[in-house]
Amino acid sequence: MTNSKLYRWLAALLALALLAAACGSDDDDGDAAEETSTETEAEGDGDDGESTVAAGEEAEGDVDTEVEATDVERVVGGEIAIGMEAEIVGMRPWEDTCGSNCYNIFVTIYDKLMESAEDGSYQGWLLDDITPNEDFTAWVGNLKQGIMFHNGVELTAQTIADMFPIQQEGSQSAGQITASGLADVQATGDYEVTWTLSRPNSAFPAYLARAQLGFVFEPGAAADADAFNENPIGTGPYLFEARDLDNETSVVRNPDYWMSDQNGTQLPYLDRIAFRPIPDEGTRLDATLSGTTNVAHTLRQGTIRDARAARDSGDPIILYEFQGNNVGGGMFNVLVPPFDDVRVRRGLTHMNSQENVIEALGGTGISLPGTQWFSPDSPWYSETVAAEWLQFDFDTGVELLTEYVNDPERSDGKAVGDPIDAELSCPPDPTLIAAMQVIEQVWTQSGLVNVELTNYDQQTHIDYALGSDNGFIGNHTTHCWRVATDEDPSTFLNAALGPPTADVAEANGLDPALVSPLNWSNYFDAEVFGSLVAATQTSDFDERYALYESVMLKLAEDVPIWFSGHTATALITDANIMGLNSWELPDGTLGTGHPNAEGRWGQVWIDPAAG
Amino acid sequence: MSETFDTPDVQRAESTATQAVIEPPAAEPASTTKPGEKPRRARPHEIFRDMPLLVKISAVWLILVVFGAIYAKLDQSVFGGALPLQDPNLQTNNFNSETGDFGTGEPLESPSTSHWLGTDALARDTFSRILHGGWVSLIVAGTAAGFGVIVGGLLGSLVGFVRGRTENVIMSLIDVILAFPALILLLALVSIFEVRSLALISIVIGVLSIPAYTRVSRAISLAISQREFVLAARAIGTKPRTILFREIIPNVLPTVLAYALVAAAFVVVVEGSLSFLGLSVQLPQSTWGNMINQARRDIRLNIAQVFWPSLALSLTVLALNQVGDFFQRRFAVRDSAL
Numbered sequence: 001m002t003n004s005k006l007y008r009w010l011a012a013l014l015a016l017a018l019l020a021a022a023c024g025s026d027d028d029d030g031d032a033a034e035e036t037s038t039e040t041e042a043e044g045d046g047d048d049g050e051s052t053v054a055a056g057e058e059a060e061g062d063v064d065t066e067v068e069a070t071d072v073e074r075v076v077g078g079e080i081a082i083g084m085e086a087e088i089v090g091m092r093p094w095e096d097t098c099g100s101n102c103y104n105i106f107v108t109i110y111d112k113l114m115e116s117a118e119d120g121s122y123q124g125w126l127l128d129d130i131t132p133n134e135d136f137t138a139w140v141g142n143l144k145q146g147i148m149f150h151n152g153v154e155l156t157a158q159t160i161a162d163m164f165p166i167q168q169e170g171s172q173s174a175g176q177i178t179a180s181g182l183a184d185v186q187a188t189g190d191y192e193v194t195w196t197l198s199r200p201n202s203a204f205p206a207y208l209a210r211a212q213l214g215f216v217f218e219p220g221a222a223a224d225a226d227a228f229n230e231n232p233i234g235t236g237p238y239l240f241e242a243r244d245l246d247n248e249t250s251v252v253r254n255p256d257y258w259m260s261d262q263n264g265t266q267l268p269y270l271d272r273i274a275f276r277p278i279p280d281e282g283t284r285l286d287a288t289l290s291g292t293t294n295v296a297h298t299l300r301q302g303t304i305r306d307a308r309a310a311r312d313s314g315d316p317i318i319l320y321e322f323q324g325n326n327v328g329g330g331m332f333n334v335l336v337p338p339f340d341d342v343r344v345r346r347g348l349t350h351m352n353s354q355e356n357v358i359e360a361l362g363g364t365g366i367s368l369p370g371t372q373w374f375s376p377d378s379p380w381y382s383e384t385v386a387a388e389w390l391q392f393d394f395d396t397g398v399e400l401l402t403e404y405v406n407d408p409e410r411s412d413g414k415a416v417g418d419p420i421d422a423e424l425s426c427p428p429d430p431t432l433i434a435a436m437q438v439i440e441q442v443w444t445q446s447g448l449v450n451v452e453l454t455n456y457d458q459q460t461h462i463d464y465a466l467g468s469d470n471g472f473i474g475n476h477t478t479h480c481w482r483v484a485t486d487e488d489p490s491t492f493l494n495a496a497l498g499p500p501t502a503d504v505a506e507a508n509g510l511d512p513a514l515v516s517p518l519n520w521s522n523y524f525d526a527e528v529f530g531s532l533v534a535a536t537q538t539s540d541f542d543e544r545y546a547l548y549e550s551v552m553l554k555l556a557e558d559v560p561i562w563f564s565g566h567t568a569t570a571l572i573t574d575a576n577i578m579g580l581n582s583w584e585l586p587d588g589t590l591g592t593g594h595p596n597a598e599g600r601w602g603q604v605w606i607d608p609a610a611g
Numbered sequence: 612m613s614e615t616f617d618t619p620d621v622q623r624a625e626s627t628a629t630q631a632v633i634e635p636p637a638a639e640p641a642s643t644t645k646p647g648e649k650p651r652r653a654r655p656h657e658i659f660r661d662m663p664l665l666v667k668i669s670a671v672w673l674i675l676v677v678f679g680a681i682y683a684k685l686d687q688s689v690f691g692g693a694l695p696l697q698d699p700n701l702q703t704n705n706f707n708s709e710t711g712d713f714g715t716g717e718p719l720e721s722p723s724t725s726h727w728l729g730t731d732a733l734a735r736d737t738f739s740r741i742l743h744g745g746w747v748s749l750i751v752a753g754t755a756a757g758f759g760v761i762v763g764g765l766l767g768s769l770v771g772f773v774r775g776r777t778e779n780v781i782m783s784l785i786d787v788i789l790a791f792p793a794l795i796l797l798l799a800l801v802s803i804f805e806v807r808s809l810a811l812i813s814i815v816i817g818v819l820s821i822p823a824y825t826r827v828s829r830a831i832s833l834a835i836s837q838r839e840f841v842l843a844a845r846a847i848g849t850k851p852r853t854i855l856f857r858e859i860i861p862n863v864l865p866t867v868l869a870y871a872l873v874a875a876a877f878v879v880v881v882e883g884s885l886s887f888l889g890l891s892v893q894l895p896q897s898t899w900g901n902m903i904n905q906a907r908r909d910i911r912l913n914i915a916q917v918f919w920p921s922l923a924l925s926l927t928v929l930a931l932n933q934v935g936d937f938f939q940r941r942f943a944v945r946d947s948a949l
Contacts, residue, residue: 353705356713430904437894453895
């Protein structure tokens with residue numbers, strides 16, 4: 001084929017591809033008219049909600065699917081396919097980054113030592129119990145007996161001790177070991193494990209419920225990390241079957257699983273689960289609506305909005321929604337001028353219209369505006385902090401920026417009167433691109449900020465913020481970011497607000513081991529960090545609450561982080577998928593449900609009557 | 612320079628002429644050229660008259676796109692937004708410092724007298740953004756064509772005329788560059804070097820366009836070099852440089868320009884692809900590709916916001932292909948010779 005013909009064909013094909021890519025999510029299945037019975041639709045529909053609610057109020061349409069016990073008869077058998085947001089990095093809990101996608105797969109293959117209950121407390125899963133010493137520097141736990149790994153090896157205390165050296169070397173676990181203060185793990189009995197810490201940590205059990213230190217793997221098999229990645233071995237309800245990268249990861253029923261439900265039926269209920277990465281949000285939702293998959297996983301408000309609309313128009317689906325502490329927004333790199341000056345940070349934050357940003361994200365009526373690292377549903381949430389959070393006030397923002405710009409001693413070295421420079425960067429997701437343009441318009445209108453909008457892929461975005469090439473100070477200035485989880489506050493705040501560099505640690509007389517590369521904004525305040533450390537030395541809730549509230553008040557004053565809305569997540573399922581909001585811990589306590597669109601698939605079943 | 616423009620050995624040229632014979636179809640204007648005469652050039656109105664209806668419509672569409680893009684650009688850069696065209700970046704529901712209040716616009720509005728093609732997810736006027744997006748396509752396509760015609764056209768004309776070692780070396784380099792998939796190479800370049808300026812993106816695409824133009828112009832130059840009027844010029848001792856600039860290039864140029872229209876269609880789509888992937892010009896500058904990308908999230912709510920920029924892109928590509936094909940037929944360059 002000659003050049004001209006080739007180019008004509010290529011041009012035509014690319015044009016079609018571009019159009020097809022854009023229209024890829026328009027394959028709506030409008031045939032399904034059957035009324036869907038759902039636990040989630042009673043509270044209202046957010047599609048017609050136009051106004052964003054004030055902090056602390058219930059968002060219109062904001063409906064976390066209730067966690068509740070059910071006496072619906074469980075059905076054993078069947079298989080489901082789950083559309084995931086992305087392919088996961090690997091299958092090793094100690095080594096591979098594990099977010100919401102990964103968690104959904106890991107929880108089928110591995111069991112955790114601890115698990116979150118409905119009331120937010122941490123209770124035993126593989127552990128029967130765990131107790132601290134007086135100063136929270138040693139924790140002793142007893143494992144359940146008779147539990148076998150998928151390769152026939154028995155789980156004992158020595159297993160947990162043998163995992164520790166591997167975790168110390170793991171790129172994911174090592175950080176958690178440092179953050180938790182874990183110094184040693186010993187088998188002090190056949191099934192008794194003692195965790196020794198280098199400093200008090202009253203929230204240590206929370207780490208045993210996290211992916212990096214909580215998931216139990218067979219250390220003998222893990223000696224060959226690459227082989228383990230191809231054939232992961234845990235004690236979980238499903239056996240690893242196969243992994244076809246970027247296409248499908250599948251697990252099959254573990255016939256020898258140790259756990260039964262309260263009726264004595266051995267778990268799990270399903271025969272097989274296939275996890276399929278479908279990165280495009282619309283395509284993933286369409287796959288479920290059309291029956292290609294049975295579940296769609298999403299962390300995007302826009303997809304929840306579309307799923308709600310589909311459900312309300314008759315598609316037989318259930319939305320298992322959740323909105324927790326995780327909150328979107330962005331961060332300033334406080335070690336980079338002019339963002340080292342609180343006037344700039346406060347000024348720019350005053351010029352951030354949360355309502356418009358949430359609307360651009362597709363979250364109107366779905367997302368609650370953020371004011372702190374806790375959602376209004378969280379026991380740690382503070383109305384006082386919410387009242388102190390900077391509200392949109394353009395004139396005050398301009399005033400603060402003008403003061404900085406006209407300061408002869410301004411930190412960025414530019415001439416008096418010159419606008420500041422801000423590179424506002426987000427991953428190239430359409431929703432984030434929309435949100436950053438909302439912010440850009442207002443900042444630009446001040447005439448005091450030269451805004452450069454940039455997009456980098458997710459990994460580059462993270463690397464940019466990590467800045468390992470310049471002492472982990474980061475190469476960013478203003479960066480889209482999410483913060484907070486629904487775990488114990490110490491598990492994320494101590495790392496996020498710890499000393500960012502060895503110099504900072506040294507200047508504040510802190511152990512260099514406390515240096516945290518996960519302090520992305522590089523914000524450090526000795527008093528704040530002192531409060532965070534103090535909160536790990538007591539188990540008294542009121543005392544801890546007061547400490548975290550003081551931290552949040554200081555953050556509202558210094559604003560290293562700005563907020564848009566809390567992250568709404570959902571598992572969107574066929575109408576006959578049950579159990580995501582009713583699973584139980586081994587002692588029958590109701591579990592935490594489906595935070596961050598993370599299901600506990602061992603107790604999910606297909607109800608033929610609901611289909 | 613004399614070495615560069617060595618007169619090619621006539622015998623060798625004759626023996627290789629069969630590799631690149633371009634015989635115009637009998638009905639085409641070029642075929643009416645008598646031996647030894649230069650090809651006749653038609654006037655613009657004659658060309659338009661000869662166009663089939665679809666090509667005429669395509670030509671009109673292209674003229675509209677060009678004028679629309681220029682109008683939008685003038686509105687922004689010369690008249691400071693005073694012309695009757697809405698600010699393409701004004702979010703009509705966001706805070707407006709001029710009014711001191713939030714706007715009352717709505718995102719994803721349907722077409723109305725206020726917004727002819729509705730508004731996007733940020734309540735911006737879609738019609739205005741499409742016109743401004745046309746400017747980006749115009750600049751990128753124009754720059755690429757400029758680079759291609761000037762650099763690639765000259766290079767191809769030269770090597771097709773001088774032949775020999777010069778041709779071997781240059782065409783080998785061209786083949787090496789052509790061996791890389793252009794779009795992949797472009798993606799790599801703009802992402803690695805984080806190129807976001809319109810000028811730089813245009814230049815990068817332009818430079819990558821050179822090899823294709825070189826091959827096209829070389830093929831035509833090979834054929835033209837064997838035409839009687841060129842052989843006659845050689846026979847009377849005309850300097851090679853004069854032959855190149857007076858006989859070869861003027862006759863290569865029309866066909867290369869025709870090819871440029873077809874290549875421009877490819878370039879428009881390439882730029883659209885880059886924009887769709889977030890690798891083209893910096894936001895909030897609109898391009899057809901980034902408009903499609905940003906609208907796809909809300910496709911269930913308002914498919915028109917994907918449709919309008921897609922339509923503009925598709926029609927422009929179609930029109931460029933139609934007009935380019937017409938001119939290629941008119942100038943009678945057989946694909947098999949390229």
